[in-house]
Amino acid sequence: MSAVVAEHDDHHHDDHAHGPEKGFLRWIITTNHKDIGTLYLVFALAMFFVGGAMAMVIRAELFEPGMQFVEPHFFNSMTTMHALVMVFGAVMPAFVGLANWMIPMMIGAPDMALPRMNNMSFWVLVAGVLLLASTLFMEGGAPASGWTLYPPLVLQTGKALPFAIFSVHLLGISSIMGAINIIATIFNMRAPGMTLMKMPLFVWTWLITAFLLIAVMPVFAGAVTMLLTDKFFGTSFFDAAGGGDPVLYQHIFWFFGHPEVYIMILPTFGVASTIIPVFARKPLFGYSSMVYATASIAFLSFIVWAHHMFTVGMPIAGELYFMYATMLIAIPTGVKVFNWTATMWKGAMTFEAPMLFSIAFVVLFTMGGFTGLMMSIAPSDFQYHDTYFIVAHFHYTLVPASIFILMAAGYYWLPKWTGHMYNEKIGQLHFWLSVVSVNILFFPQHFLGLAGMPRRIPDYAVQFADWNMISSIGGFIFGASQLLFLYIVIDTIRGGTGEKVTDEVWEDAHKHGLEWTLPSPPPYHTFTTPPTVIPTEHI
């Protein structure tokens, strides 16, 4: 293993010794934040299509009432695996990929603070997802109890159970290592003059997300460890006959699960806050209130978990407390939506693909927020619980929010990463197909849920047929549209439009972030000498 000390002075920079390893091995033993970021992003994109294929199975089965294509148990495996693959294989790794690529470049650091651990967190992620995927081929099938893995149902899983549990452990280890690295990088590696309150919002949201990850991934690990011992070692944590309580699992799971959903949304907020000012040609409105709102949302995420369990039979005081605490989240979230809107107010806006996806995010995420507010009201939630209304709600906060912002991030930074411009025409087509079809896909699910259609079922009463068919058609269009994105990514890497992009790519982007002061594509090592000019446009 050769050791190369990052040169103090760029003039002494020896590209030959500092460049990437030749051949395929480069990607396996790399410690470079850009390489690892690329690995994360490519892996996440692949898993997005794997998880998406599972969603297509679900929507195909639900196209009509009655059983069409798959067995009920396999259907339930699909809902479970779709969720786990999308959460742990696609959305979270995609944001870690963005963090790897962008955080060092945004704060003027030469790399991540702990480069070897950075490599390990990626490969442990791959191992965890492979272990999870292997359960699909086991006797008794993949886990089919929903991504929440509630006992006692999950304990009826066949051979897959211990593999699924250990995959959760591996995914947890990977996330914790990634999060530790991000915190150490942000606290320890900022260029002189890059004070905390000058950091781009993306860096801020990731700092807070990383804290959430370290706090809750061990909690999930503990919960599934108890599932393992209940199944194989005779403990009775979740068995009332031994004095345990299955509801305890739900409390522990959601103590993890609620922060977990914010782990997927806070970096989303960060990217939106990065993109919108550039295309509105204005500084971000209310920078410091954005930071405080993010911190408030993160804090609240720890004290609202049981709103996922209103119907489980809690004491009335618990129901009331969790109801009011949950409603509080609307305040900092409202601050954010207000700030994004105010940033656009009287801005000289242009509507390239990143901006279109970001605007759609603001509008459609707010929709998901409103339905969240409806569900926070405990007596109303008794009606919505475990129906398609819930499915519609969280898909609005994940697909046209997290996924759309990941698309936006792709369009926004691909020219920087590759040095090539993507095809804007196909990007626009991708956007309009996605934004229309995502609403055809998920909006009818609100009606289905309010009419009483339960989640996680392969068949349904005929009264739900029409909206299900419309939802499925939207799903197929949405799924097919994403192939355009795949095409654009590959095309851009291979040269795109052939247009040579400038360092700042987007008009005046250099005022908004240090990454736009670097060449496109940036050299293998950047900021080996800390930069001295800090953009201050955002404050």
Next chain:
Amino acid sequence: MSSSETYYIPHKATWPVMATIGLVTLLAGFANYLNGSSVGPGMMAVGFAIFIVMLAGWFTLQATESESGLYNTQVGISFRMGMMWFIFSEVMFFAVFFGTLWYTRNLSVPWLGGEGIGAATKELLWPNFDATWPTNGPGKLVDGKPTSNGEFEPMSAWGLPFLNTLILLSSGVTVTWAHHGLLAKNRDQLIKGLIATVALGFLFVMFQAIEYHEAYTEMGLTLGSGIYGSTFFMLTGFHGFHVCVGAIILSVVLFRSTKGHFKPENHFAFEAAAWYWHFVDVVWLGLFIFVYIM
């Protein structure tokens, strides 16, 4: 903040990939073993061996780099932050099991006994269940199986556990004494302090093993003794595992100390091991109070 010094960025890391292969082989082997497959134990052994070789290799590399002066202060801060947040993640892991103990003792067991929201539950399910602590539940579980009169004896605080408390607290003192020796360039004190700490650590583990043996053979207290057995063995078991890990880390630090490693201004590995040891110590105090005494 970046200092004007250069930050050490390693290249071409092979140990992390080894670590991943070792880890996933070990866990997949364990899963196969739990499923009753005959390849399980073999896979576990191979995975464990890879993992141990990886640990030895990676730590040797880090130690060599550290001693050759590649790590400046800023790199040291990154390492320290890494350790700090790792320990925080461990705190959260233990919090799950302490939380479980709290929830079952104060909420779910009383509910089973008919308190609060549990009135109907008691009537319908186990009208004869009397909610007390310790308990193996309304099913009077023995080795995870319901019985009609299964009894067990709870672990008393004032025998071996109290002795173990004294041992761990003393080991906290000896590791600090060793640290003072390191800072004062008194290598003899450093080595003696570490030997004492490691010895106390393994003594603790030995007493814990004796305690477990008694529980299983004489007291009828096992992992399957209902919720008391589950929480007791899960909490003390994971803690005991962490004591083993901590003692092994300290042994490595001791070995390096005898090789002349560490300087008063540069001894991250020692600090990390000491922090970890104090963390293990604090968890034990929590256990002693909430599991044994209360």
